[in-house]
Amino acid sequence: MRVVSLVPSLTEAVAVSAPGVLVGVTDWCTHPAGLDAARIGGTKNPSTERILALAPDLVIANEEENRAPDLDALRAAGAEVLVTEIRTLPQALSELERVLAACGADPRPGWLEEAERAWAALPVPDRRGTAVVPVWRRPWMVLGRDTFAGDLLARLGVDHVHATHPERYPRVPLEELRAVAPDLVVLPDEPYRFTAEDGPDAFPGLPCALVSGRHLTWYGPSLAEAPGVLGAALAAALR
Template sequence: MRVVSLVPSLTEAVAATAPGLLVGATAWCTHPAGLDAVRIGGTKNPDVPAITALAPDLVIANEEENREPDLTALRAAGIEVLVTEVRTLEQAFSELERVLVHACGLDRPRWLDEAGTAWWDLPAPPEASRAVVPIWRRPWMVLGRDTFAGDVLSRLGVENLYAGHADRYPRVPVDDLCAAAPDLVVLPDEPYVFTADDGPEAFPGLPSALVSGRHLTWYGPSLAEAPAVLGAALRAARP
């Protein structure tokens, strides 16, 4: 089988299970390092003719990361496209099984079971910290409703103050974020690369947790490490 992945998380998942299947991946597919696959553009601007030239049996995509016009063009070229939806941890596991086992015909990988154990055996989280979770600045944008990252954080004792917002990724001025009186600011290093010198200074007097964006937003082999990695960063930042 020949597979093209338009989603970094799914690229890593396939590569960790059967790397020989991958013939194409996006420029944003950074894991694993040294991936031997043709780069076919970005998640939002894939090179449809280049993908077609690879003659894949399957293109794997995601309803949030990829654009419907590109997926429609691939289908019009006679290519099978599987579109995933991942907004909760449960969906992440079920969609990974759908892609790897049902679509690619692989045995259920050991790393997927290890990731399940890491999450489902978590102890009860501490009393929730009320947090804002910026994902961009200029303009400031935060996690809103119905997001995978928000669900991940909730299982680690972080209550997203904008989880009830009408938008999934609302634009909120930084003054309003501070006025929401969070206990904690969670700053991932992707999609915006927040660092110790770029982000915390906008929230004077508030503790900031700098966390791995890959462990917060990717749904692949990193899921096995995510509870420990994210949990350590959150514990270090909590007042």
Template sequence: MRVVSLVPSLTEAIAVTAPGLLVGATDWCSHPAGLDVVRIGGTKNPDTDAVLRLRPDLVVANEEENRAPDLDRLRAAGLDVLLTEVRDLPGGLRELRRVLADGCGAPVPGWLDRSRAAWAAVGPVADRPVPAVIPIWRRPWMVLGRDTFAGDLLARLGVVNVYAGHPERYPRIPLDELRTSGAELVVLPDEPYRFAPDDGPEAFPGLPAALVSGRALTWYGPSLAAAPRELTAALRAALR
């Protein structure tokens, strides 16, 4: 079987679970390290001709990461496109099983069961819910809104997104409003924008800032098993 992945986290999941199936992946597919497949451009601007030349049996994609016109072109050319939709942890676990077992014909991997068990055992990082803002971009400032995978993970750790009720999933919010939102914590992942100690926390004076791994917070794949431990450590360090 020949598989092309247009989603970095799914690329890792397939490569770790069923080595040898992947023949193509995006330029942003950075895990596992040293992955030797044909690169077919970005998630938002894949070279569909390059995908077609690989003659895959399956293309895996995501409704949020990839553009409908690109996927429509691949389907029109006769390719089988498995489109995932992930808005929360149960959805992520379910879609991983669908991609790996149903789509790729691989056995359900042990890391998927370990991920489910690790998240079932999590508890809150503080003795009460912590209201937070979670920026994912600046210039302009954008934050997590409603129905996001990352927001659901944080909620399971007792971190309450103050914009979880916003009508948009990734709203643009002026910095002044973010500072007066009632948040008691700012969570800054290192992707898709690479927030760092000198780029992000200074915008929220007096507010604890948790710098977290974007891979732990937003990827659904093998990293899910270690994500509770990584996120808990980063959040507790910020709240001390």
């Protein structure tokens, strides 16, 4: 089996569950460390020539992370492309199972069962809070409707205020974000790398939680530890 992955989180999931099948990955595929596979460009600008030269049996992609014209070009050239759609935790778990089965992972990986148990064991939050969740700066963009990250936060007791916005990642002026006066501002370190020096400065007087983007936005082995990691970061910011 020869697989090319166009999604960093799927790359990690396949690499640890079906070692040796990945022959190509994106430049943004950072996990697991030391991955031995050809680099085929970015998630938004992969080289179809490089991908096809690897003669993959399967290319795995995501409808949000990857562009339809690139996937159409691969299909037109004869490549089999499996496209995932992941906007909730249950979707993530079922799509991961589908991808891993297609890549020949057998038996079902233990980390997937650990992730299911970890999220199922979450207690009902004592109270719910509201949050603004920027994912980019210059211009400011935030989580909107139907996002995987938003679903994870909701399960942890944090409802982001733009969850009903018509767009999934709307651009919202900073003044409007401040005016909402949320209980919390959640600042992940990807896709924009928010840090203690770059992010909280824009929201004076509001608690800010700097969180791991890998635990908030990736669907893969990190899901098993995400409830604990994210929960601790959110609780610390709200103290």
